[in-house]
Amino acid sequence: MIKIAKDFSEFPGGRYPKDGDGNGTDFRENHLVPVLNSGEKAVIDLDGAQGYPSSFLEEAFGGLVRMGFTAENIFDTFSFVANDPGFKRFIDLIRQHIERATSQLETAN
């Protein structure tokens, strides 16, 4: 279980390390990639954070696609929990960013 607010940051935001704590690159590199490389599965708990800007979600999850992980691999590895009011929609946003990054990659190739 990866609880973003507790294990990473209560204030996720920004894309790159230069953008400060809670950026998408650090979350991807330190929390998502190790799980994908291990072949295990993980639940990502979105509750407790103050919100998720699209730029953070795109960098963290869309970035996985640009690193070479397939959407199928990502969806197979991670499941999501969001019980805070108004947070379920972030799961849809994550899916959209993964699918968008996949189609952008396919268009580019």
Added chain:
Amino acid sequence: MDFWQTVFAAGLGAFIATMGKSWLTHIVGVAKLDESLRDYDVGLAKKIIFETRDLAVEYWQLEADDEKLPVIDAAVDGRLTFLGQLLERLFAAETLLLRRINLQLNKFHDAVTDGNFGVSGRTAEPNRAKRIEIESFKLAHETVVCRRKMPRKFFRIF
């Protein structure tokens, strides 16, 4: 039936009628209050949508070194999170309407915070104003339409 039995029966009838009327008034009144609160929430949601729009338009006009940016960034984030909570509470009982609202809310959320939102060293993108404006009005419209589609409450017992 003697006199006192008649008086007792009439008193009991009047008491039951009064209690029944009070109870009906109460459940209709509570339902009216629920409807008023829903309308209030829609008004509040529209206010937050357009506040967020104004902040976002200002945000994307500024260059990365402007010292106002972190403040606007936080104000936008806070409003978007609150808006999601407010709309989910409003449409919690109507799954299809909530789904419609969340689809449009996510488009607005993307218009405001995708790309280089929160990225240091970014350049201003004043052209995003058009997309932000369009998605904000679409969200306001969707909120009003979905509110009108909610089944109206005429009474609520509990």
